[in-house]
Amino acid sequence: MTSVFLETFGCQMNELDSELVAGQLRAIGYQFVDRPEEAEIVLYNTCSVREQAEQKALSRIGLVGVRKRAGERVILGVIGCMAERDGTDIFRRHPQVDFLCGPGELDKLPHLIDSARRADLASHEGATERPSLAERAALSGNKSRRSTTLAAAEDNLESLDLSRAFDPETTGQPRHRAYVRITRGCNKFCTYCVVPNTRGAEVHRPPQHVIDECRKLVDLGVKEITLLGQTVNHYRYQHGVAVTASGEEAAQVGPGLSVFRARGGAGTTTFADLLRRIHDEIPDLARLRFVTSYPRDFGDDILEAMRDSARICRYLHAPAQSGSDRILRLMNRGYSVNEYIDFVDRAFTHLPDATLAGDFIVGFPTETDEDFAATCDLVRRLPFKNNFIFKYSPRPGTSAFSRLADDVPDPVKRARNNALLSLQSEVSAAVHAQLVGSTQTVLIDDIRTTRSSQRGRNHIGLITVNGASVVEQASVSQSDSVSAQFVGRTSGDIIVAMDCDSSTDFGHHVGELASVFITRASPLLLHGRLSVGGPTASS
Numbered sequence: 001m002t003s004v005f006l007e008t009f010g011c012q013m014n015e016l017d018s019e020l021v022a023g024q025l026r027a028i029g030y031q032f033v034d035r036p037e038e039a040e041i042v043l044y045n046t047c048s049v050r051e052q053a054e055q056k057a058l059s060r061i062g063l064v065g066v067r068k069r070a071g072e073r074v075i076l077g078v079i080g081c082m083a084e085r086d087g088t089d090i091f092r093r094h095p096q097v098d099f100l101c102g103p104g105e106l107d108k109l110p111h112l113i114d115s116a117r118r119a120d121l122a123s124h125e126g127a128t129e130r131p132s133l134a135e136r137a138a139l140s141g142n143k144s145r146r147s148t149t150l151a152a153a154e155d156n157l158e159s160l161d162l163s164r165a166f167d168p169e170t171t172g173q174p175r176h177r178a179y180v181r182i183t184r185g186c187n188k189f190c191t192y193c194v195v196p197n198t199r200g201a202e203v204h205r206p207p208q209h210v211i212d213e214c215r216k217l218v219d220l221g222v223k224e225i226t227l228l229g230q231t232v233n234h235y236r237y238q239h240g241v242a243v244t245a246s247g248e249e250a251a252q253v254g255p256g257l258s259v260f261r262a263r264g265g266a267g268t269t270t271f272a273d274l275l276r277r278i279h280d281e282i283p284d285l286a287r288l289r290f291v292t293s294y295p296r297d298f299g300d301d302i303l304e305a306m307r308d309s310a311r312i313c314r315y316l317h318a319p320a321q322s323g324s325d326r327i328l329r330l331m332n333r334g335y336s337v338n339e340y341i342d343f344v345d346r347a348f349t350h351l352p353d354a355t356l357a358g359d360f361i362v363g364f365p366t367e368t369d370e371d372f373a374a375t376c377d378l379v380r381r382l383p384f385k386n387n388f389i390f391k392y393s394p395r396p397g398t399s400a401f402s403r404l405a406d407d408v409p410d411p412v413k414r415a416r417n418n419a420l421l422s423l424q425s426e427v428s429a430a431v432h433a434q435l436v437g438s439t440q441t442v443l444i445d446d447i448r449t450t451r452s453s454q455r456g457r458n459h460i461g462l463i464t465v466n467g468a469s470v471v472e473q474a475s476v477s478q479s480d481s482v483s484a485q486f487v488g489r490t491s492g493d494i495i496v497a498m499d500c501d502s503s504t505d506f507g508h509h510v511g512e513l514a515s516v517f518i519t520r521a522s523p524l525l526l527h528g529r530l531s532v533g534g535p536t537a538s539s
């Protein structure tokens, strides 16, 4: 069996792509290994969103180059957003790369691997010619932006999602959580962002495909599904427009912006409709989440669907990016600070127990101290449970890169980054502190146990029963005591650590919901005590 090593960089979209790719390759007989040195084929699923993300992948690519130059036979494939953004130039700069595959072409990966292996064999037998570029690179280029509804209907990528082989036994992934893509690509063109170039135009999957996939995952034991889209709330499927040759509904290019002013009607499945359908048609799904929300066009219909559906998590990841109207305009975000605040107010009116999270970019071109102060004001004003904070990274191919000089010096970016991080940490601590004394329903993600004995504290192994880890109590002798820490998340995605020391606590399993009394809070997480009586049935 041919061995493959696959490492993933970047966002949840890439994590899901890697899972799908691995399933596809396993199904045709490839075997996955944990270390690149053990693999005949090394794949890096790359991210291009910031230069740093590319640097990480490039350093891995460099190491494979060292091995190849030392005479090792290993095939190197670069897949994902960096492959798409850099294109065949990668072959020139990194000749050790055998093939490239963009995120929109992953269904072609087996073919690319196959021809790279044939070429490797031929060169081993003395051939000097390399395969043609077409044999070595599957990239979308601008094609996906030009695609029509029909082209999306012919979209082979959909088959990759549809043939999903969710198999935690072989992947070692958590079995109680899964991602499901509802939209690919992005139509927003924020001026700093490579994603519309690397992932192409917004394409929406037919609702029935999404629901069938969710149901399949739940039947396999998944408790929490996160729906994925770059602007997930823009999901909108117009029935009867995109059909395959055999009359099936097919993936469909996203509609224009004007449609968001109107609610859906007969023949349209809006994001709110999709949420309600998944929630109502799959009652065994314990939790439904979604990321990432675009702060504009987030209608009350979505908030109402969330309010009416107890198992939809009260969590909104809706990046503000900046607290300065001038910078938001330069970023082409399409909303003002007041509009963002209105959206958050609306959200809390409908869902008083919701949590809010987001992203900010500091040091965007021309950002002054006043602009940055406005960002700090926004973070102080709204109850963000957390924010991911990034220093602006100029990306070739984006309009900010060609139109705006990267004029905020790096030390200033760094200082703003640190200042915002420490402000966010205060805000997080305050948001978390409000939950002390409450009882939260927590989905248990992990259990770590330690055994104290006369020899000191030793880690003891977990055993798995019906797919869930439980503490191996039988192995504990009278003189030893076991303590365990459970780690999980609230509906609002706040991490909770639970110390437990009574044997009744050990009845809780990974992937189950538990009632937890919150005893303490810190900026990063909550601490709590499991309620006696085992897992709860509610959300």
Ligand code: SAH
Pocket: 049, 050, 192, 193, 194, 195, 229, 230, 231, 292, 293, 294, 318, 319, 321, 359, 360, 361, 390, 391, 392, 393, 394, 395
């Ligand atoms: N679609 C999502 C974000 C996808 S990229 C949205 O619009 O909210 C994830 C985050 O990376 C963005 O929210 C942004 O904060 C950050 N980011 C994107 N491009 C960047 C760049 N060039 N420099 C720094 N941060 C960037």
Ligand code: SF4
Pocket: 186, 187, 188, 189, 190, 193, 194, 195, 196, 230, 231, 294
């Ligand atoms: Fe990038 Fe903006 Fe699209 Fe998000 S919405 S992926 S930041 S272009």
Ligand code: F3S
Pocket: 009, 010, 011, 012, 013, 014, 046, 047, 048, 049, 080, 081, 194, 195, 198, 199
């Ligand atoms: Fe990176 Fe591509 Fe995701 S650029 S953030 S892997 S969509």
